[in-house]
Amino acid sequence: MARRSLATDSPGLLERLEADVVLGAEGYLFELERRGYVKSGPFVPEVVLDHPEAVRELHREFLRAGAEVMVAFTYYGHREKMRQIGREAELEPLNRNALAIAREVADEGGALLAGNICNTWAYDPDDPAGSSSRVREMYREQVGWAVEEGADLVIAETNDYLGEALIAADVVREAGLPCVVTFASISETTVDGVPLEQACERAAAAGAEVVGLNCSRGPATMLPLLERVRSAVDCPVAAQPVPFRTTPEEPIFQALRDASGERAFPLGLDPFTCTRSELAEFAVAARKLGVGYIGVCCGGAPHHVRAMAEALGRTVPATRYSPDMSLHPVLGDDAGVHADRFASWLD
Numbered sequence: 001m002a003r004r005s006l007a008t009d010s011p012g013l014l015e016r017l018e019a020d021v022v023l024g025a026e027g028y029l030f031e032l033e034r035r036g037y038v039k040s041g042p043f044v045p046e047v048v049l050d051h052p053e054a055v056r057e058l059h060r061e062f063l064r065a066g067a068e069v070m071v072a073f074t075y076y077g078h079r080e081k082m083r084q085i086g087r088e089a090e091l092e093p094l095n096r097n098a099l100a101i102a103r104e105v106a107d108e109g110g111a112l113l114a115g116n117i118c119n120t121w122a123y124d125p126d127d128p129a130g131s132s133s134r135v136r137e138m139y140r141e142q143v144g145w146a147v148e149e150g151a152d153l154v155i156a157e158t159n160d161y162l163g164e165a166l167i168a169a170d171v172v173r174e175a176g177l178p179c180v181v182t183f184a185s186i187s188e189t190t191v192d193g194v195p196l197e198q199a200c201e202r203a204a205a206a207g208a209e210v211v212g213l214n215c216s217r218g219p220a221t222m223l224p225l226l227e228r229v230r231s232a233v234d235c236p237v238a239a240q241p242v243p244f245r246t247t248p249e250e251p252i253f254q255a256l257r258d259a260s261g262e263r264a265f266p267l268g269l270d271p272f273t274c275t276r277s278e279l280a281e282f283a284v285a286a287r288k289l290g291v292g293y294i295g296v297c298c299g300g301a302p303h304h305v306r307a308m309a310e311a312l313g314r315t316v317p318a319t320r321y322s323p324d325m326s327l328h329p330v331l332g333d334d335a336g337v338h339a340d341r342f343a344s345w346l347d
């Protein structure tokens with residue numbers, strides 16, 4: 001497996017993981033939905049075709065915040081979803097454009113380009129033979145475009161069936177790129193009944209170079225599972241939680257209920273959002289556990305990523321504008337008379 005980037009002859013994913021934590025960043029779907037470019041519900045990345053400048057801008061923001069991997073925005077950009085919204089004919093341009101945009105921004109800051117595949121909703125554990133070949137075809141076409149557009153690795157994410165994740169790992173292995181496989185199950189087992197740490201072990205055995213968890217869980221409920229994954233496998237582990245305050249009672253963000261008992265997912269999650277400091281603490285805790293690939297998923301934004309980068313001891317382009325409360329007119333060192341006049345505000 002190539003340790004260096006074949007596209008740029010710079011350190012590839014595996015070489016970087018040997019040296020240090022690799023900081024990732026995702027959450028394109030939620031962030032671009034908030035900005036008015038993605039429809040919540042179908043969650044198809046049509047923005048890549050309709051407003052590519054918005055995708056480019058968000059990549060740049062994550063890059064400036066310290067992300068070392070630009071993940072092509074092809075999540076749910078697969079045949080099944082494109083058919084659902086009546087744009088199947090634009091499947092290939094969407095994938096190629098997403099990869100080209102991510103490559104362009106990655107090259108601005110020495111980052112890696114990741115192709116991205118995910119759960120297809122076409123896999124059926126009751127019909128593994130029939131559905132597997134369909135899933136395999138969908139992955140092959142997406143991974144094929146990723147290879148042609150110069151991807152350095154492929155991330156296969158939000159896997160909820162082990163059977164489907166193994167197909168993804170196999171297709172990426174065939175393509176000769178490093179593969180990150182992460183699971184996002186609704187419980188502590190995959191939907192096809194395998195404990196997540198064992199699913200990770202199986203994905204690694206099937207050829208994934210990096211395995212772990214993404215999405216669904218916030219930092220608080222992902223960390224205990226990560227510990228189990230870390231002990232189960234020998235390869236690098238990935239962790240990309242959602243930045244929401246999940247709890248043992250509501251361990252996934254889909255389960256969070258607001259004060260009136262209504263489901264908060266996916267449009268009412270704001271009050272549960274983690275602060276940047278909470279994500280920074282997560283990054284440090286995950287590194288301590290031995291997690292090598294650390295990032296954020298749905299809900300994550302550049303301020304989270306910059307705080308994580310800085311907590312890991314890094315200075316990144318956006319650090320130039322990192323907070324400096326010593327210069328604040330009321331909270332700062334020279335607040336003087338203002339601190340007195342605004343004393344009630346400080347109580």
Ligand SMILES: [Zn+2]
Nearest residue numbers: 215216297298
């Ligand atoms: Zn997510």
